[in-house]
Amino acid sequence: MSADAKVLKDLDHHYLFAALNEEQREDLLTHTHLRSFKAGQLLFSRNDPAQTFFLLQRGEIKLYRVSAEGQEKVMRLIRPGMSFAESVMFMDEPRYPVHAQGVRAGALLAIESEPYLKILRESFDTCRTVMAQMTRRIQAHWDEIEALTLQNSRYRIVHYLLSLVPEGATGAVDVTLPSRKSLIAAQLAVTPETLSRTLHALSDDGLIAVHEYVVRIPDVGALRRRM
Amino acid sequence: MSADAKVLKDLDHHYLFAALNEEQREDLLTHTHLRSFKAGQLLFSRNDPAQTFFLLQRGEIKLYRVSAEGQEKVMRLIRPGMSFAESVMFMDEPRYPVHAQGVRAGALLAIESEPYLKILRESFDTCRTVMAQMTRRIQAHWDEIEALTLQNSRYRIVHYLLSLVPEGATGAVDVTLPSRKSLIAAQLAVTPETLSRTLHALSDDGLIAVHEYVVRIPDVGALRRRM
DNA sequence: GAGCCACCTTGATCGAAATCAAGGGCAATC
């Protein structure tokens, strides 16, 4: 399979491109660039002009903001198959609202916004899908704002663990933490110390058992009830 | 001017309808209902099936969530001219993600989602505007999440005061708090006590002067610098 | 005008999580 064919394959599985026809996709491909990156490499900074959006193929990326005091909040962790910065293109003067940095080396597709917008004009179905996706994102933000204001750190951590449990699983489950614990902490807006202590406390309660990056949950229902 | 004509006038100033033609607007009007409400009246609850979205004409509405302990977080305060619940319609199984309650009596337009979606299919420009608006909302959420996690309550309160200052104003400005202080507190995720104390502290620093609902800011620049 | 209620303020205390500080384990490098 040629490199281009492989890229095409990646594209058509993604919601941003699923409803496009062959011609539109070919067209887009001429405006798509493959870019690899290293761990720790800065991909773009907050307020950089945004002419492209991205689709991660391999590796891991964090989208984050930094406070005046240098404290970091991870807004999203991007894993392979996920797109990011795609909604920025609808702004009049598009600028990235966060910093993006590689966490684990990998590669991504950079897709130019302008050509995509032109194509979008001809595909209401894709428009609709994009809007549905944006709505999902908005609701996720509301959930996060709720968790940050109405719930304590233990709740957020338990909620996060439960989000890793596969759909429909019951009884005993092993979940694997997808990144370094300090990154997960930054995502949940707690310090690494608090995450460590909370996991320990949950272990003491017998609700989980932690071994490195594997968390065994003996009884998902019990954990859910003790949120 | 007839009641319908007045409603039409309200519609065409709003981004959701600005790009529609006369025929489309007339069509929509047959699926639009005027509804008045009292202070304290519940308009819809979280998880109610959502077949309509809204445009506030008069009064004030709060969109909020409630924790298990009964604590309230105001997600948005709706003022006349603002629409709400419009992005829910893009979901497959639309349900309101928050509670809505009247704060000050007033009236709103309830617009059926299905007919609007049909019309949207024929107006890419409106699609584009809707997506731009959703992007703005998403970025506002990121700002809020950042403020909640990286900034303290004083910062959030000062930031809120500055958000009330008219665009481009410098030097001394008087701003009027748009609602009860307890509601503003709930929006900023602080207790009324903390809001009261912080306003007092800012007064002591000479950065503001509070008289009832009017906050005088002698020097906007100075306040901005002391965030 | 008395009484009531909603809202705001002020003071005292408490508590959850951050910060500060120290140490351990492991992988990479020389």
Add this chain to the structure above:
DNA sequence: GATTGCCCTTGATTTCGATCAAGGTGGCTC
């Protein structure tokens, strides 16, 4: 195999904002 650096953990202390508790004030109704 020693050294370095990065993560993570654990303990001690601090701090910000919440909670608890008491007034104060103004607008209602009766």
